[in-house]
Amino acid sequence: MHVSDDLHVSDGAPVAEGEAQEENDSLILGEGDASLRIGMRQGDDAWIARHIDKGYAWLPEQALGMLLPPALSMERLGAVSFDKGCFPGQEIAARLHFLGGHKRHLRIVRSDVALQEGHSLHVDGREVGIVLMQHTYSSSPTSLVVLDDTMSQAETLESEGIRLHVLSTFAE
Structure with a gap:
């Protein structure tokens, strides 16, 4: 899944829930047990399974x-x-x-x-x-x-x- 042609969503290391930070031209959103990285492609798509399990809907x-x-x-x-x-x-x-x-x-x-x-x-x-x-x-x-x-x-x-x-x- 991608946000735009230039930005992608990928899984990241744990960051406190609700915390947001910038790192290397990426926005990192904390989820407690993990984080979302929005920026250039890094990491994997494990966040998709986690968001399905938690009911965090991304709309097509x-x-x-x-x-x-x-x-x-x-x-x-x-x-x-x-x-x-x-x-x-x-x-x-x-x-x-x-x-x-x-x-x-x-x-x-x-x-x-x-x-x-x-x-x-x-x-x-x-x-x-x-x-x-x-x-x-x-x-x-x-x-x-x-x-x-x-x-x-x-x-x-x-x-x-x-x-x-x-x-x-x-x-x-």
């Missing part, structure tokens, strides 16, 4: 402007507050939150084949989610997806011939 271009904070489970990160603040869509997001109307949430799924980031998931011809990130662990690809709550009740579902195993959720 196809998902930009499509998802509200509850779908990304941002409240658990302290990244959004429904009691105060102002951001585009805040009024709608707060209404959905307090009325229990938001029916899509962040999930980790394992699949038989690698899913494409930005790919819409369909079950019985109905769109039920979108793939945000994916990483291949040996022969079992793992992805971070936003999925309809009705679909995540089952441990396994099939989307366009691909079996998805819902592993966990980040819903509050």
Whole structure:
């Protein structure tokens, strides 16, 4: 994954959570047990698996402007507050939150084949989610997806011939 044609995201050594520093034309963002390095290509892509496991979503271009904070489970990160603040869509997001109307949430799924980031998931011809990130662990690809709550009740579902195993959720 890259930020731009010149900048890349890679894994870095442990840095205190929330700490940011500059080093050799790179921005380093601390995550406690590791860090993200944004700059020239260095290190590896281990951060992708870590971010999937923690539910730190990086949005593919196809998902930009499509998802509200509850779908990304941002409240658990302290990244959004429904009691105060102002951001585009805040009024709608707060209404959905307090009325229990938001029916899509962040999930980790394992699949038989690698899913494409930005790919819409369909079950019985109905769109039920979108793939945000994916990483291949040996022969079992793992992805971070936003999925309809009705679909995540089952441990396994099939989307366009691909079996998805819902592993966990980040819903509050």
